[in-house]
Amino acid sequence: MGTVLQSKGVKLGELPESYNYTRPEVIEEIHREYLEAGADFITTNTFGANRYKLNKTPYTVEGMIEKAVEIAKEARKGYKNRYIALDIGSSGKVLEPIGDTSFEEIYDIFKEQVVAGAKAGCDVILFETFTDLYELKAGVLAAKENCDLPIFCTMSFEENGRTFFGTSVESMILTLEALGVAAVGVNCSLGPKELKPIVQQIVEKASIPILVQPNAGLPVIKDGQVHYNVSPKEFARYMKEFAEMGVSLLGGCCGTDYAYIRETIEATCNEPYSEPTYKEVTGVCSHGKAVYFDDVRIIGERLNPTGKKLLQQALRNDDMDYILKEAIGQEKQGAHLLDVNMGLPDIDEVAMLKKAVTEIQSMVKLPLQIDSSNVQALEEATRIYNGKPIINSVNGKKESLEAILPIAKKYGACILGLTLDERGIPESAEERLEVARRIVTAAREIGIPKKDILIDCLVVTASAQQDLVLETLRAVRLVKEELGVKTVLGVSNVSFGLPNRPIINKTMLAMALMQGLDAPIMNPGDTGMLETISAYRVLTGKDKDSKAYITQNTQMNELAILPNGANPEVEKLDLKQAIIVGLKEEAKKATTSKLKERKALEIVEEEIVPALNQVGTLYEEQTIFLPQLIKSAEAAKKAFEVLQQAMTKEESSIHAQKPKVALATVYGDIHDIGKNIVKVIMENYHFEVYDLGKDVPSEKVIEAVKKHDIRIVGLSALMTTTVGSMKETIAALKVACPEVKVIVGGAVLTPDLAEFVEADYYAKDAMESVRIAEKLC
Incomplete structure (x- = not known):
């Protein structure tokens, strides 16, 4: 839509969505061009139609979206089996805790768009070009809770296989599939050739239809203008490959127009629609790290206040740093997941669990197991979790099943079931199996797949119930063999009340692993238990050629951050x-x-x-x-x-001499999230930053440079059409302020384009901007 609108005369700095009111015939013409090319879906001209971007215009969100859908409906008349997708882009905000916008505020922004689109009569909700999985989750929840339309989601990935915010392909798929979206995939950022490895990853991991919308290649300079380097026919050849790989829905992003769609349809018209292959793999994730239960997975137990006086005191003092240090320590010690329980009778557990989950997930990469007996605390923490967590826990009691399972289903979480019911913990393995079967059956009935169910057969203390220890181990074996779900045990409970507990713990762990235990809840700092797991993986062939064992026993972990x-x-x-x-x-x-x-x-x-x-x-x-x-x-x-x-005064004088930097998104470009992140990083690296905003004319940049005696200017552009503006701004700067050095960056920029606009430096990201600025100073 953006590419074609530019060819139809949208001016630099002009709001593309304004054409819905000022030139609706142009938007209708664009829709008809795509429909005539054979497109099954047309996307509304609403990519930036949110409250933030319309707040200084005469338009309302509801009115803008209603008008856009009305135009699409008019264009669709006379065509059968064609659908209208409400196009929703990123809000442009950065969410807490690294930004200043709350999860619920972003939810409300998307809710406003979704409600308007559903009311106007669109057929599909399309969230596209997202780089922050957390923001996208807010959008999906807003759609799920306020309409019953199918939801398509695509994120934009870099060549390293991650988004700008570090989201991995696996995390995107695990999270969005569990939330119940209808299709998942990738758009923008790269051309079809560069996207191929990322598409291959998605095909290998996804169990739902896959949507791929590449750019028309990469931006290049031709005849003094910026163009994309892939023709419609070449684009279509790649799209045919994607169809053969198993991609279900094909489209185009930046640089493409209806000719690309027409060529794609001609190239793929004989390809069968790709039904996705269901993957029966248990997995959880944070926004950037996926953990699959295809090997022994350690769940760190140290963030549970039971028996931990220092943690209890930290919770009462609201000492989040202590909690974060414990989380970081367990990650370094080798935990794969962290159990997070903030339950104390004399604190607000709901607020504390929600706060702890928010802070921990911004500091460590590991997925979390959200642990509470308080239903409200579980729901609120799971809602704002960035990824796919485990909920700990549900049990065989009717009220527990009815309260907890719907939460897991709604928010796409795995569920940990405890083999206890109104009778307490059954003594025999067979009775625990029956409780587990009841949990699995109830979960399946409300739509939670078997792969998202884990069962804890509950370790008892050998000092008090010695005869039942072997029953726990037998129950693990029975659950594995008869129900086929993953198993969890709080192993160290077995040694409570006995001397030299580590010996008992590591022996129990070895016995449980041989019965089919998948995930011990344990202290990852217990070297004896870690050694047991390491040896078990060698002896069962999970550690191929004993590589991990040899590394662990001959050298320090090279990946340690400290x-x-x-x-x-x-x-x-x-x-x-x-x-x-x-x-x-x-x-x-x-x-x-x-x-x-x-x-x-x-x-x-x-x-x-x-x-x-x-x-x-x-x-x-x-x-x-x-x-x-x-x-x-x-x-x-x-x-x-x-x-x-x-x-001292002398030191303060030196310290006060902060290097000055001006930052701006160039004239005609209204995208500023990248520029805003550079600002945050530079300020914290002790630069004095003058933020000139977005859509900034060259005169304003020159005025700021002269007024504040600035020597470094950072310019950002996201659209190819505004690269010309960047070139003009730099040319004007060089004439008015020849001593100034210019750093350029942004999604559309490449080293070649940086040379084309005659910038002094190209920065691929915020950190490189800092590095360059430090050298210049």
Whole structure:
């Protein structure tokens, strides 16, 4: 729609959706061109029709969407079996905790669009060009809860197989399939050739129809203009390959028009529609990390206050840093998932569990198991979880099944079932199997697939119920063999009340693994239990050629995030470590402590700068991703705030000389999320940033540079049509302010385009912008 509108005369800076009112005949003509080309779906001219983007216009969201659907309906007259998709793009906001917009606020934005589209009579809700899975989840929930239309979702991936916010292909699929969308896939960012590896991943993992909408290749310069480098016929050849791979729905994004669709239809008209292959694989995920239960998976138990006085005190003091350190520590020790339980009788468990889940998922990559006996706490935490979690737990009681299973179904969570009912924990393995069967049956009846059900056969204490320990192990075997679901055990419960508990624990673990245990809930810092799992994986052939065992027993973990591969106790993080893992309060405390021994500037030069350099390296190596980068930058900012108060006048004078940077999205371009993220990172790396906004004419950039004596300017563009604006702005800058250096970036930019617009530097992301600016200073 955007590409064709540009060819029809939309001017730089003009709101594309305004044509629904000012030139509806043009929009109708575009729809008819696609329908005549043979398209099955036409998408409404509503990509940016949300409250944020329409707030300074005379248009309302409801009115704009109603008008767009009305035009599409008029265009569709005379065509059979053609459908109207309500096109919804990203809001442009960054969600909490790394941004300033709440999950529920974004939900309301999308709800407004969905309700208007459903009321107007569209056939499908299409969420496209999303890079933040969290924002997309809010949109899907808004659609599910406010209409009954099918939901299509596509995200935009980089060549590294992740989105701008670090979402992986696996996490997208696990989350969206579980939420019940009708089709999932990829659009924008790349051409069909570059998308091929990502499409292959989606085909291998998805169990629902796959939608692929590539760009018309990559932007290149031809005859002094920016064009996409793939012709309609070449595009169609790639689309035929996608159809043969198993893609169900085909379309085009930036640079394509109705000619690309016509050629695609001609190339694929003899290809059968691809029915997706159902994958019976149990998996959970955070936004950026998927964990499949195809091997032993460790569920970290340390975030449960039962028997843990320090954690109890932290919860009462609202000490989130302690909780985050425990989470980070368990991740480093080798946990695959984290159980999160915030249940204490004297705190607001609902609020605390929701807060803990929000904060933890912004700090660690691991998926979470949300653990509570409070139904409201479970629902609210699961709702705002970024990915696909496990809900811990449901049991065989009727009221439990009726309360918990619908939550798991609605929010697309796996469910952990406990083999207890009104009688308590049954003594025999056969009785526990029957409770498990009741849970599995009830879950299946409301639409939760078997692969999303896990069963805990419940470990009893050997000191009090020794005769029942073997019954627990037998129950694990029976559940595996007869129900075919994954199994979980809180292994260390067996040793309660006995001396030298680790010996009992690791022996119980070995016995349980041989009965078919998939996921022990345990302390990942228990080396004896870790050694047992490592040895078990060798002896059962899961660790091919004993590679993991050899690595674990001959060298440190090279992927450790903290300096020098260290794995210190989480309570002992120094300033560098606090910044690297992104703990703001810990960084503040460590800075205050160091000021007793050292000067402020020494701390900056010897602690903070090296820590930020390492964070930048980890980001560039893709060991960490954007949310962790922002958290680390915020921790460094906290440290700077402490130092500022302690500096001498001389030091303050040096410290106050922050390098100045102006940032702007160029004239004609209204997309600013990338520019906003660069701003956050640069400010926390101690630059003074003048944010000139979006759709900024060159005169405004020059005025700001002169007024504030700025030497570095960052310019962003997302659309090929605004690359010309970028070139003009840089040319004007070079004449008016020849000493200024210009860094350019944005989704559409490449090194060749940066050279074309005569920029001094090209930055592929926010961190590279900082690196370049630091060198210039």
